[in-house]
Amino acid sequence: MSLVRHFIFEYHAAELVPLHGEVMSQGAGEEKAENARLSSFIGAIAVGDLVKSTLGPKGMDKILVSGSNPNNVQVTNDGATILQNIGVDNPAAKVLVDLSRVQDQEVGDGTTSVTVLAAELLRQAEKLIDQKMHPQTIISGWRRAVTVARNALEQAAKDNGSDDKKFREDLINIARTTLSSKILTSSKDYFAELAVNAVLRIKKSGNLEAIQIIKKLGGKLRDSYLDEGFVLDKKIGTNQPKRIEKARVLIANTQMDTDKIKVHSARVRVTSPEQISEIEEAERKKMKDKVDRILQHNINVFINRQLIYDYPQQLFTTAGVVTIEHADFEGVERLALVLGGEIVSTFDTPDKVRIGYCDAIEEVMIGEDKLIKFSGPALGEACTVVLRGATAQILDEAERSLHDALCVLSQTVKETRIVFGGGCSEMLMAAAVQKEALTVPGKEAAAMEAFAVALQQLPTIIADNAGFDSTQLVSELRAAHIEGKTTMGLDMEKGEVADVMALGITESFKVKSQVVISAEEAAEMVLRVDSILKSAPRQRTPHHH
Numbered sequence: 129m130s131l132v133r134h135f136i137f138e139y140h141a142a143e144l145v146p147l148h149g150e151v152m153s154q155g156a157g158e159e160k161a162e163n164a165r166l167s168s169f170i171g172a173i174a175v176g177d178l179v180k181s182t183l184g185p186k187g188m189d190k191i192l193v194s195g196s197n198p199n200n201v202q203v204t205n206d207g208a209t210i211l212q213n214i215g216v217d218n219p220a221a222k223v224l225v226d227l228s229r230v231q232d233q234e235v236g237d238g239t240t241s242v243t244v245l246a247a248e249l250l251r252q253a254e255k256l257i258d259q260k261m262h263p264q265t266i267i268s269g270w271r272r273a274v275t276v277a278r279n280a281l282e283q284a285a286k287d288n289g290s291d292d293k294k295f296r297e298d299l300i301n302i303a304r305t306t307l308s309s310k311i312l313t314s315s316k317d318y319f320a321e322l323a324v325n326a327v328l329r330i331k332k333s334g335n336l337e338a339i340q341i342i343k344k345l346g347g348k349l350r351d352s353y354l355d356e357g358f359v360l361d362k363k364i365g366t367n368q369p370k371r372i373e374k375a376r377v378l379i380a381n382t383q384m385d386t387d388k389i390k391v392h393s394a395r396v397r398v399t400s401p402e403q404i405s406e407i408e409e410a411e412r413k414k415m416k417d418k419v420d421r422i423l424q425h426n427i428n429v430f431i432n433r434q435l436i437y438d439y440p441q442q443l444f445t446t447a448g449v450v451t452i453e454h455a456d457f458e459g460v461e462r463l464a465l466v467l468g469g470e471i472v473s474t475f476d477t478p479d480k481v482r483i484g485y486c487d488a489i490e491e492v493m494i495g496e497d498k499l500i501k502f503s504g505p506a507l508g509e510a511c512t513v514v515l516r517g518a519t520a521q522i523l524d525e526a527e528r529s530l531h532d533a534l535c536v537l538s539q540t541v542k543e544t545r546i547v548f549g550g551g552c553s554e555m556l557m558a559a560a561v562q563k564e565a566l567t568v569p570g571k572e573a574a575a576m577e578a579f580a581v582a583l584q585q586l587p588t589i590i591a592d593n594a595g596f597d598s599t600q601l602v603s604e605l606r607a608a609h610i611e612g613k614t615t616m617g618l619d620m621e622k623g624e625v626a627d628v629m630a631l632g633i634t635e636s637f638k639v640k641s642q643v644v645i646s647a648e649e650a651a652e653m654v655l656r657v658d659s660i661l662k663s664a665p666r667q668r669t670p671h672h673h
C-alpha cells in the first residue's frame with residue numbers, strides 16, 4: 129500500500145513541475161508532436177475546403193462582407209481574393225493563404241487550384257501518418273513524384289511560339305479557359321479577344337502597367353472595349369482648351385497652394401491692413417516665381433499629383449498651358465511610364481528634366497463622365513480597357529477576372545508552351561506518378577501513390593462543382609489516360625469525357641507547372657512541423673498619471 133501511495137505522490141510531483149519552467153516565459157505556449165501536426169492539418173485542410181467549391185467553370189461565388197464596414201461587399205470566386213479577406217488564425221492555414229497570394233503575383237491564375245491541391249496532399253499525408261509512416265519518408269516520395277509529374281507535363285506540352293497564327297489561337301484559348309470560371313464567362317469569346325489584343329500590344333516590353341483598366345458604372349459587360357492610348361479619370365482645368373495636339377507634358381508631385389507660414393504655433397502681428405496685403409503679395413510672388421520656373425520647361429501641359437489652386441491655374445491659363453490636377457499617385461506613375469517622362473518635385477534644372485510627349489490630349493465622354501484621353505503616347509503600346517457594368521461588385525469582379533487573364537497571357541508570351549485543361553494535365557501527371565510508383569521499392573511508393581490520388585482530386589472537385597457524377601467521370605478519364613489517350617479531359621458543358629485539344633480547353637504550361645511545384649512545397653512545409661511555439665503576449669504596463 130505504501131508503495132502505491134509513494135508512486136502516486138511521485139506522479140503528481142512530476143506533474144507539478146512545468147516542462148519549460150526555466151526556458152519559456154510566462155504566457156508562452158507549445159503544441160508538440162501529434163497535437164501540432166493535427167492542428168496544422170486541420171487548419172490547412174479547412175482553408176482548402178473553404179475555396180474548393182469555387183474551382184472550375186461551374187464553381188460557385190462567395191460574398192465577402194467587411195467586419196468594420198458592412199457596406200463594403202465583394203462577390204467573387206477568386207481564391208486569392210477570398211483568402212486575403214478572411215481572418216485566419218491557424219499558422220498552417222496562413223501558409224496556404226500566402227501560397228495563393230504568391231501564385232496570384234507570380235502567374236495571376238491558379239490561386240484556387242494551388243490551395244486545393246496543397247490541402248488534398250495534406251489530407252493524404254494525414255492518412256499515411258495514421259499508418260505510422262514518418263513525415264520525412266512521405267516528403268521523399270512527394271519530391272520524387274513532383275519530378276515525375278513535371279517531366280510528364282513537359283513532354284505533353286505543345287509550343288506554337290514560332291507560328292504567329294497558331295500562337296494567337298493558343299492565347300485566345302488560354303484566355304477563354306481562364307475566363308470560363310469567372311463572371312465574364314457569358315462573354316468569354318469577346319473578352320478573350322480583347323485581352324489577347326491588349327497583351328499582344330505590349331509583347332515587346334511585357335509590362336502590364338502599360339494596360340490601364342478603367343471601371344465605369346452603367347451599360348452591360350459587353351459594352352466594355354479596348355481603346356488605344358491612355359485614359360485618365362480626371363478633367364482639364366476650367367477655361368482651358370479641351371484638345372491639345374503635339375503635347376509636351378511635365379508630370380509633377382508638388383504643392384501648388386500659396387506658401388502659408390507653416391511654422392508650428394507661429395503668429396504674425398500686423399498693425400495695419402496694408403501690412404496684410406504686403407504678406408499676401410509676398411505669397412503670391414513666391415507662387416508666381418514657382419509657376420515661372422515650371423514654364424521654363426517649354427511645356428504646354430502640366431499634370432500635378434496634388435491640387436492646383438485658383439491663382440496658379442490662372443497663371444498657367446494666361447501662359448497657354450493646360451493643367452490637370454489631383455492625378456492620383458498610380459495615375460502619375462503610369463503616365464510617366466506611358467508618356468516617357470519622369471515625375472519631378474523641383475524645377476530649378478529644366479535642361480535635366482525628361483518631359484513626356486504624345487500626339488494629342490482631349491476630353492472624351494464615357495457613359496456620363498468626362499475623362500482625358502492621351503493619344504499616340506511615347507510608349508506606343510499603351511492601351512486602356514474600359515469596363516462597363518450594372519453594379520460596383522460586378523465591375524470589381526470583372527476587373528479581377530480580366531487581370532487574371534492578362535497576367536496569364538503575359539506569362540504565356542514569355543513562356544510559349546501550353547498544356548491542356550479540364551483535368552487532363554492532372555490526370556496525365558497522376559498516371560505518370562502511379563506508373564513510376566510501381567517501380568519504387570519501399571514506403572516511398574505509398575507516398576507517391578498518395579500524391580497521384582491528390583492530383584486526381586482536382587478533376588473530381590471540378591465535376592462535383594458542376595453537379596455531375598464525379599466518380600463515373602473521373603474513372604472514365606483515368607481509363608482513357610491509361611489507354612494512352614492523353615488529350616482526354618472533362619467537358620463541363622455536356623458533363624462527359626471529351627478530347628480537350630479539339631475543344632480548345634488550353635492552359636499555360638507555366639501556370640500548371642507552378643501549381644504543382646508550389647502546392648507540394650507548401651504541403652511539405654506544413655508536414656515537417658512537429659511543434660508549434662507561441663510567444664507570450666507583450667505585457668501592457670499601466671500608465672500612471
